[in-house]
Amino acid sequence: MNNAFGLHIRRARLARRAEDKRFSLRQVATRVGIQPGYLSRIETGDTPPPSEATITALSRDLGENEDVTLALAGKVSQELRAVIVKRPELFGELLRQLAEMPDHAVLRVVREVRDGEW
Amino acid sequence: MNNAFGLHIRRARLARRAEDKRFSLRQVATRVGIQPGYLSRIETGDTPPPSEATITALSRDLGENEDVTLALAGKVSQELRAVIVKRPELFGELLRQLAEMPDHAVLRVVREVRDGEW
DNA sequence: TCATTTGTTTAGTGTTTACTAAACATGTGA
DNA sequence: TCACATGTTTAGTAAACACTAAACAAATGA
DSSP: OOOHHHHHHHHHHHHHHTTOGGGSHHHHHHHHTSOHHHHHHHHHTSSOOOOHHHHHHHHHHHTOOHHHHHHHTTOOOHHHHHHHHHSHHHHHHHHHHHHTSOHHHHHHHHHHHHHSOO | OOOHHHHHHHHHHHHHHTTOGGGSHHHHHHHHTSOHHHHHHHHHTSSOOOOHHHHHHHHHHHTOOHHHHHHHTTOOOHHHHHHHHHSHHHHHHHHHHHHTSOHHHHHHHHHHHHHSOO
16 A cells, blocks of 8 residues: 555654653544544554544644645545635636646745735 | 536536437436436436536536536546645645635736746 | 553444436327 | 337445444553
8 A cells, every 4th residue: 555644644643652642542543533443554554544524633633734634645625625616717727727837836826825915 | 405516417408408409318328428317316406416527527528617517516626636635735825815815816816827927 | 460551453334425227207200 | 109219216236435343462660
C-alpha cells in the first residue's frame, strides 16, 4: 500500500507523545471515538483512511492542519466542496486556471484577495 | 425528495428530444451504459443521483455543463478535487476567502488570472 | 514480579453505493 | 390492429465503506 496518511498520523502522534504521554495510540483513539485496533490499522496502512469526520477529529486532537491531513487521504472537506457546489462554473474555471500555475503565482492571488479591497 | 438533479436531466433530455428522437430515455440510457429503468428512477428522483462517471456520461450525451450537473448532484469532479488535494493549504485558504465574496468579485479574479501575465 | 498499559491482529458486522434484471402499462406508427 | 418503442416499477445484489469486538504478545513501572 501507499500509506502517506498513516505515516503522517503516526509521526504527528509520536511527536506529541514525546512531550505528553496522553498521546498513546490507545488514548488518542479513545478521545476521537474509535477503537484502538482500528487506529493501529490506520497508522500501519493496514486499512484505508477513515471517514472525513474521523480524520477531522484526529487532526484536531493532534494539532495538525485539517486540509493537509484530508489531502493525504485523497479527500477534500465537505466544507470546501460546498463552496464549489454553490457556484460550480465560477470555481470550476478558476481552479482549472490555477491548476497549472506555480505556487508563488497562486499565493499572489491568495494575498491579493486577502489584502485587496474587492 | 429534493430532485433538482433529476429534473435537470429530464429537462435537458426533453429539450433535445424535441429536435431529435434519439433522445428518448431508453436510447440515452443505452448510450451512456445504464439500464432504462435506472435512468427513469434518476429523472423522477426515485433514486439518488448516480456515480460521477455516469453523471459525466449523461452530461456529455445531453450537451450539458459537467461541473453544473455534478453540482446539482452535490458533487465535485475528481479532476477538481485532485487540484485541491495537490496543494491543500493554498487552495483551502483561497476557497475560504472567495466563499464569502459576491459573484462579480470572484469573476474579477478569474479574469485577472486568465488575462494577466502571471 | 505482576498488574497495567501499549500496540497489534483476526474476524465479523451494519450501512451505503450503484447499480441490474425483469416485468409492466401506455403510447405510436405502419 | 398489432408489433414495437416508450417510460415506469419492483425486487434484488455485489462491492465498498467504516467501522466494532475481542483476544493477543510485548513493554512499562510500582
